[in-house]
Amino acid sequence: MNLKKIIDKKDLAAQYMIDEITHICKTFEKRGPGSKGEHQACEYAAEQMKEYGCDRVYVEEFKENPDSFYGWIYFTITCCFLAFISYFFQPILSIVFIAIGLSICFIQFGLYKKLVDKCFKEETGHNVAGFKKPTGEVKRRIIFNGHPDAAWEWPFKYKFTYLGFDIHMLVCFAGAAYVLITAILNLAGVIPENLINTIGLIGLVFAPFWFGLYFMWNKKRVVDGANDNLTGCYIGMAILKFLKDEGIEFENTEVGVVLSGSEEAGLRGAKAWAEAHNKEFNDVPTFVYSYDTIAQSEQLMVNYRDLNGTVKVDKDVSDLFYEACQELGIPCKKGMVPPLGGATDSAAFAQAGMRATGITALNHALPDFYHTRLDTPEALNKKCLADCFVASVKVLEKFDNGAKQ
DSSP states (O other), X not given: OOOHHHHTTHHXXXXXXXXXXXXXXXXXXXXXXXXXXXXXXXXXXXXXXXXXXXXXXXXXXXXXXXXXXXXXXHHHHHHHHHHHHHTTXXXXXXXXXXXXXXXXXXXXXXXXXXXXXXXXXXXXXXXXXXXXXXXXXXOEEEEXXXXXXXXXXXXXXXXXXXXXXXXXXXXXXXXXXXXXXXXHHHHTTOSOXXXXXXXHHGGGGGHHHHHHHXXXXXXXXXXXXXXXXXXXXXXXXXXXXXXXXXXXXXXXEEEEEEEESOXXXXXXXXXXXXXXXXXXXXXXXXXXXXXXXXXXGGGEEEESEETTTTEEOOHHHHHHHHHHHHHHTOOOEEEOOOTTSOOXXXXXXXXXXXXXXXXXXXXXXXXXXXXXXXXXXXXOOHHHHHHHHHHHHHHXXXXXXXXXX
């Protein structure tokens, strides 16, 4: 199938995305993970999917504990304070508390596991999916994915920019390392007895930073999430719309769009959807493209590793997007979601055994709008949306023609 006539309408597609994103941000309630606004966005997308020709559309619930994703902070920082106090009485306990605190941080935030979820209130999240069947036998399937929920604001980042936010986090971890090292040296008898208390008290300089981390996120303020991540949702939605508008039907390729909720709570929606449905898609080659924060043209990237660099995604799926960009002359990088960089929903699909990759367009020196109230429709980048749209359409064209299968 040749999709040039859709590619040629990239500017119309980008404007459509901007208009829809603006409508959602200004019409629905705030879309925090597990919120009414997230549900409203999913129901709205379901109606659009039906309008755009999907034969099968469904909205599904899943249970989650959204506050747990940043809830590790309360445990880890409390452990840091307890470790500091223990240094003066039982240094061995300092080591134990630091080990516990950092382990909780790594498992809950570094690996997105459900370690402390049950300590927080259960909520109901929502996913929506739509599939457009081909005219003939299904021989291949492609899924475009984004997450409709929006982040809680990071107040320190809003007030002090990315640099201030980054320094704050690094100082907190440095403080934990300081207490750990000094406790080990104390136990080993390396520190002169007359300096034990003095060296321990130096750790007080980290206390304000630890205390500040208790307020790293503001649950009472959910950002608009125009870039992160309605842009990711509307790449797939725009493809469905323009296929419908142009009357294009594939003979053997099924096209799907899955919007997985509560990504900002630790990929909870994508994990729930993949767990429930991954076995349904073993019948034919199925490629999943997860889009997240399509905002900066010069940063368009295929991520060959995800989830803080711990998850390897599918090389063929990744290569196909990169090659599509090369054919169209669109600048695109090969990279990864680095340690402390978080994740895209592609990690959840990959962990479930699906062939997936993550597409981002965001500098890891995070821009001012990221996870702040500045992530509004006014911050959208029309050129970036247009570039990512046409690259994705080219991927669909190449995939329909048998590429990488």
